[in-house]
Amino acid sequence: xxxxxxxxxxxxxxxxxxxxxxxxxxxxxxxxxxxxxxxxxxxxxxxxxxxxxxxxxxxxxxxxxxxxxxxxxxxxxxxxxxxxxxxxxxxxxxxxxxxxxxxxxxxxxxxxxxxxxxxxxxxxxxxxxxxxxxxxxxxxxxxxxxxxxxxxxxxxxxxxxxxxxxxxxxxxxxxxxxxxxxxxxxxxxxxxxxxxxxxxxxxxxxxxxxxxxxxxxxxxxxxxxxxxxxxxxxxxxxxxxxxxxxxxxxxxxxxxxxxxxxxx
Amino acid sequence: xxxxxxxxxxxxxxxxxxxxxxxxxxxxxxxxxxxxxxxxxxxxxxxxxxxxxxxxxxxxxxxxxxxxxxxxxxxxxxxxxxxxxxxxxxxxxxxxxxxxxxxxxxxxxxxxxxxxxxxxxxxxxxxxxxxxxxxxxxxxxxxxxxxxxxxxxxxxxxxxxxxxxxxxxxxxxxxxxxxxxxxxxxxxxxxxxxxxxxxxxxxxxxxxxxxxxxxxxxxxxxxxxxxxxxxxxxxxxxxxxxxxxxxxxxxxxxxxxxxxxxxxxxxxxxxxxxxxxxxxxxxxxxxxxxxxxxxxxxxxxxxxxxxxxxxxxxxxxxxx
Ligand SMILES: Cc1ncc(C[n+]2csc(CCOP(=O)(O)OP(=O)(O)O)c2C)c(N)n1
Numbered sequence: 001x002x003x004x005x006x007x008x009x010x011x012x013x014x015x016x017x018x019x020x021x022x023x024x025x026x027x028x029x030x031x032x033x034x035x036x037x038x039x040x041x042x043x044x045x046x047x048x049x050x051x052x053x054x055x056x057x058x059x060x061x062x063x064x065x066x067x068x069x070x071x072x073x074x075x076x077x078x079x080x081x082x083x084x085x086x087x088x089x090x091x092x093x094x095x096x097x098x099x100x101x102x103x104x105x106x107x108x109x110x111x112x113x114x115x116x117x118x119x120x121x122x123x124x125x126x127x128x129x130x131x132x133x134x135x136x137x138x139x140x141x142x143x144x145x146x147x148x149x150x151x152x153x154x155x156x157x158x159x160x161x162x163x164x165x166x167x168x169x170x171x172x173x174x175x176x177x178x179x180x181x182x183x184x185x186x187x188x189x190x191x192x193x194x195x196x197x198x199x200x201x202x203x204x205x206x207x208x209x210x211x212x213x214x215x216x217x218x219x220x221x222x223x224x225x226x227x228x229x230x231x232x233x234x235x236x237x238x239x240x241x242x243x244x245x246x247x248x249x250x251x252x253x254x255x256x257x258x259x260x261x262x263x264x
Numbered sequence: 265x266x267x268x269x270x271x272x273x274x275x276x277x278x279x280x281x282x283x284x285x286x287x288x289x290x291x292x293x294x295x296x297x298x299x300x301x302x303x304x305x306x307x308x309x310x311x312x313x314x315x316x317x318x319x320x321x322x323x324x325x326x327x328x329x330x331x332x333x334x335x336x337x338x339x340x341x342x343x344x345x346x347x348x349x350x351x352x353x354x355x356x357x358x359x360x361x362x363x364x365x366x367x368x369x370x371x372x373x374x375x376x377x378x379x380x381x382x383x384x385x386x387x388x389x390x391x392x393x394x395x396x397x398x399x400x401x402x403x404x405x406x407x408x409x410x411x412x413x414x415x416x417x418x419x420x421x422x423x424x425x426x427x428x429x430x431x432x433x434x435x436x437x438x439x440x441x442x443x444x445x446x447x448x449x450x451x452x453x454x455x456x457x458x459x460x461x462x463x464x465x466x467x468x469x470x471x472x473x474x475x476x477x478x479x480x481x482x483x484x485x486x487x488x489x490x491x492x493x494x495x496x497x498x499x500x501x502x503x504x505x506x507x508x509x510x511x512x513x514x515x516x517x518x519x520x521x522x523x524x525x526x527x528x529x530x531x532x533x534x535x536x537x538x539x540x541x542x543x544x545x546x547x548x549x550x551x552x553x554x555x556x557x558x559x560x561x562x563x564x565x566x567x568x569x570x571x572x573x574x575x576x577x578x579x580x581x582x583x584x
Contacts, residue, residue, distance in 0.1 A: 022384065138571065
């Protein structure tokens with residue numbers, strides 16, 4: 001199973017298990033989504049996988065309204081980059097709803113994120129740092145096939161708005177047969193590799209780069225601990241601090257723009 | 265209408281005397297007929313009404329209490345916003361009154377989502393209404409929201425109060441089309457236009473628009489022509505509104521027009537107006553007294569988390 005298939009399967013699972021779930025996004029219906037993340041779901045779940053107009057602001061507004069009425073919408077942004085058009089509804093409407101009115105806002109916004117070769121400045125952004133600035137949002141960044149599946153299922157079940165940053169580079173490259181390896185809740189980081197010389201804190205596609213670097217450094221005699229944050233908001237500072245207490249050195253590695261981002 | 269006018273007069277005087285009001289005061293003076301004529305055709309518990317800043321009258325006619333306005337303006341914990349967001353931003357989303365965010369145009373898609381959800385849940389017979397000003401028709405959110413509602417053929421009624429000004433900006437700096445109602449064609453929704461100073465005309469127009477929406481006619485856009493008879497807020501003297509605009513037909517006070525209409529038709533005894541006014545004033549004074557006695561949120565004991573899942577609040581809740 002690929003990372004992308006895990007995302008597709010997680011959506012099939014929540015559609016099957018919870019009648020209040022529906023998917024809303026551009027080209028997600030009959031076409032199955034530009035990346036095929038909703039392939040076949042339109043036929044399997046009639047009336048619950050709906051094509052949206054190119055209106056990111058209204059798409060998120062609609063999701064918030066549906067959530068008020070007890071639904072659990074999943075909004076697919078065609079690319080993370082286009083969520084900027086829905087920014088107002090995300091940070092002002094969805095993120096503040098619970099604080100203002102004590103009304104839960106169970107929506108999941110999927111952002112196909114990150115750089116892939118040739119994707120240019122408008123199809124490659126990593127916006128997790130931006131969204132993690134706002135109270136009221138949960139921002140998750142799965143790095144593995146199993147996490148992509150389990151964290152998406154968990155995200156849809158949460159009563160809060162979740163920004164689900166799925167990495168496009170991992171869509172087809174990352175494969176795994178084990179979905180049921182160690183399942184952790186959102187908010188808990190995973191020590192993927194233990195070491196003593198330094199701690200690398202990372203998430204999403206950069207996890208795999210960090211692991212490759214750690215293997216190379218091992219040849220030179222350095223033992224590198226690698227922490228996969230899994231979610232950047234909440235951020236598991238307990239695990240990070242405990243790791244740094246052991247190693248004494250910290251390097252944060254992420255793909256989002258560095259200024260004011262989730263790692264600084 | 266009368267209650268709304270008197271409540272807002274009270275709020276304005278409390279604002280000017282300083283003290284109890286938290287935040288600003290925004291009035292719907294001159295827009296009461298247009299606002300109330302919409303919501304008298306809605307049923308609390310079955311329908312949705314997402315008010316905007318000049319909808320005190322529509323709120324009352326829909327079913328919001330007088331108390332809720334004063335509680336919110338005074339920032340008390342017992343109000344619908346628990347002292348977190350003031351004045352016109354109040355709402356009870358799960359009871360069909362979404363709480364507006366300041367960003368104009370944003371409520372159209374939210375109401376559309378509520379309506380679509382109910383359709384998906386197999387419910388029927390409901391209508392969702394929201395209000396907007398002439399200025400907010402220029403937002404992208406307005407366009408996206410109305411277009412989406414039209415695609416889904418939702419039972420939405422959109423009341424556009426063209427009060428000729430958006431804060432200080434006149435219509436000619438806001439849009440270039442001949443008449444805002446012409447936009448309805450472009451969206452594929454039904455357009456209505458009404459003299460919003462005329463209560464009887466407003467009631468007729470909204471009766472038709474709400475019935476159309478309820479019976480499957482898709483979104484209805486009702487443009488009401490009037491003039492804002494107050495500042496943008498109580499902080500604004502509206503010196504930019506010319507005398508000729510005030511003296512024009514659209515500058516009429518809808519409450520005075522309604523009084524004449526009611527008297528002419530013999531719907532109420534002459535003395536009943538005064539009795540009604542006295543009874544409204546009494547209710548207002550009682551509510552002001554009661555709301556004044558309520559407490560403000562305690563920064564040390566309230567739960568300030570913006571996330572409902574306790575274990576994910578990531579330090580947002582500074583209580584403990
Ligand atoms: C998106 C957005 N931009 C700016 C503002 C600031 N603002 C608040 S009310 C207002 C004027 C609104 O005019 P209109 O829509 O005509 O409604 P009216 O106040 O006349 O009822 C402005 C500019 C806002 N609330 N939202």
